[in-house]
Amino acid sequence: MLASPAPSFPVARPRRLRTTPGIRRLVAETRLHAADLVQPLFVAEGLTRPRALTLMPGVVQHTRDSLQAAVAEAAELGVGGVMLFAVPEERDAVGSGAVDPDGILAQAIRWAVEAGDGLPVIADLCLDEFTDHGHCGVLDERGRVDNDATLEVYGEMARVLAGAGAHVLGASGMMDGQIGATRAALDAAGHEDTLLLAYAAKYASAFYGPFREAVESALVGDRRTYQQDPANGREALREVALDLAEGADIVMVKPALTYLDVVAAVAAVASVPTAAYLVSGEFAMVEAAAATGAIDRRTAIVEALTSVRRAGASVIATYWAAEVARWLREEGH
């Protein structure tokens, strides 16, 4: 009787594709590029020196000079763009500083454009940094965020920011109709070429905590009547569909790491680029864990950003943008 052939398990050896750094590099499905990363930057009115943030190691509120240096550095490193958030000295109920052509955000745009040599300058289009109650819109007589009155202010703010030279406006307020209203306001003022980055699926997240220190937010309470409920994924697709119909040029999901399923679902259906924002609390978690030695900082940062790309985002806003761009350059990418 013939002996039966020796079983030849394993039948396949996927490990062969992992044998050396060179092979792994050859077959990597996802790569980070500096051009896909957007560097958020904070600029504060009335500062004489950059001010370090206690909750975000290595991140500062910039002065004009340090902002221009950071923008020039980002451009030199090949980062894809910068995203500006401004901290005014004074706030009021309607966020007047947001529509002031000489306000801190409009000024910061001019400074960044001057220093950036063509680097895309994205400006935050939202009222929360400018209102004394800290909400993203104006309030009605009962203290609720008034959607349609807010759209009027966004339209005016958009004209001011585009007039200051912003290439892209990041519509982050989560008001219904904000993309359509802003697009119409921009077009009517001759700013047809100013892009709208829609924070299409923006969740009411605890992971924005450190950002509120960075912009000295006045908010008491939460934003749950306008930002999305973390329980809902399908709703993100509705928000994206509306923003696309209203003319969004780029759609963004925020936060990123806790919403990778949403990033993937949006990227699968969006006919425009999908962005994701790795937010301040996600940044702070990695930094805190790395500071204790619990995780290796650089490896964890690259893994986190790679995961966001793998999920389908082609643009990633991250506080590590310039640093990662430097690593990529060192590694010869």
Ligand code: PBG
């Ligand atoms: C609102 C805005 C926020 C962030 C970006 N734009 C805060 C919020 O919605 O409360 C958070 C960004 C971060 O946490 O890194 N203009």
